[in-house]
Amino acid sequence: MLNLFRPLVLIFCTIFIVGLFYLINLVREEQIDDQREISTNNPNSLIMPVTASIYPIGWLVDQIINDPLFPVGIIVPSGIEPHEYEPKPTDLQLINNSSLLFWSGGSIDGWVGEQTPKHGMSINLGETIASIYPKDDDGYGKTLEHYWLDPNQLIDLVPVIVRSLSQIDNAKVTEYKRNGANLITSLLDLDTAYKTGLANCNQSTIVTSHDAYGHLGEAYGFSTKTLAGLSPEDEPGAQTLANLSILLSEQSEKYILFEPETDSGFADALSKSTGATILPLHTLEFLTPIQQENHDDYLTLMRANLATLKIALVCE
Numbered sequence: 018m019l020n021l022f023r024p025l026v027l028i029f030c031t032i033f034i035v036g037l038f039y040l041i042n043l044v045r046e047e048q049i050d051d052q053r054e055i056s057t058n059n060p061n062s063l064i065m066p067v068t069a070s071i072y073p074i075g076w077l078v079d080q081i082i083n084d085p086l087f088p089v090g091i092i093v094p095s096g097i098e099p100h101e102y103e104p105k106p107t108d109l110q111l112i113n114n115s116s117l118l119f120w121s122g123g124s125i126d127g128w129v130g131e132q133t134p135k136h137g138m139s140i141n142l143g144e145t146i147a148s149i150y151p152k153d154d155d156g157y158g159k160t161l162e163h164y165w166l167d168p169n170q171l172i173d174l175v176p177v178i179v180r181s182l183s184q185i186d187n188a189k190v191t192e193y194k195r196n197g198a199n200l201i202t203s204l205l206d207l208d209t210a211y212k213t214g215l216a217n218c219n220q221s222t223i224v225t226s227h228d229a230y231g232h233l234g235e236a237y238g239f240s241t242k243t244l245a246g247l248s249p250e251d252e253p254g255a256q257t258l259a260n261l262s263i264l265l266s267e268q269s270e271k272y273i274l275f276e277p278e279t280d281s282g283f284a285d286a287l288s289k290s291t292g293a294t295i296l297p298l299h300t301l302e303f304l305t306p307i308q309q310e311n312h313d314d315y316l317t318l319m320r321a322n323l324a325t326l327k328i329a330l331v332c333e
């Protein structure tokens with residue numbers, strides 16, 4: 018009798034302990050959900066973190082939050098070229114825990130793809146751009162890449178970001194709208210500087226290392242010929258190098274515009290063979306640690322790009 022009783026007690030105890038664990042876990046999950054709800058309803062709290070995939074998107078969102086206590090987390094670290102970036106487990110964790118994730122769309126941060134915040138929203142800003150600007154002959158990807166280099170396209174994104182932030186932080190709607198309006202003013206100033214600075218130029222084509230300036234050229238009336246493709250890792254073929262040599266030989270003033278953050282091998286070779294001068298032109302895809310130390314940002318680097326373009330396009 019005793020021998021039969023013992024296993025029965027053991028089975029009963031096991032069922033009881035497993036049940037107890039299940040119950041404790043259920044209560045804990047409910048508590049977490051309650052905390053999240055309290056936090057959502059708290060008028061003074063922005064549910065953090067707000068995350069962006071790459072620098073230009075992070076900068077844009079940061080201007081609208083405009084609160085040093087709530088900096089936007091940018092996934093691709095400074096100094097790292099985002100085209101070839103592979104997210105780390107900690108990046109995926111950050112995305113998972115975000116209340117809002119903003120990303121560019123296109124291939125530059127295509128790795129975001131299916132990664133979405135567990136309890137937040139994922140905002141693909143490229144969808145807004147694609148809905149406003151028609152696709153070009155090269156298709157969806159090209160339309161979406163590097164649109165941040167045209168300040169007007171960033172202006173189009175401001176209302177989307179204001180609306181998304183307001184949804185999770187209703188108490189600050191007025192603040193977000195005001196910051197958004199200030200940001201639009203800064204971007205319109207930049208646009209005016211580009212329009213006036215590039216209004217009277219003697220050349221109409223620039224030679225660049227990386228095919229990142231199509232949107233910028235379209236906005237301000239110049240065309241681009243490039244050594245590499247949409248990613249700076251692409252290598253130019255012999256025909257491309259030959260074509261660029263011919264183009265440069267026909268220009269009265271020869272310049273190759275090169276993003277100083279990446280390897281300059283092919284630009285150096287073309288410069289040597291054609292006598293063209295290399296000038297810096299930033300893609301704004303990421304900041305280098307030195308640019309961060311210098312407090313450079315989207316606006317200062319876009320102004321630096323304008324100075325380079327005025328030289329390269331021989332503007333009056």
Ligand SMILES: [Zn+2]
Nearest residue numbers: 229247248300
């Ligand atoms: Zn690029």
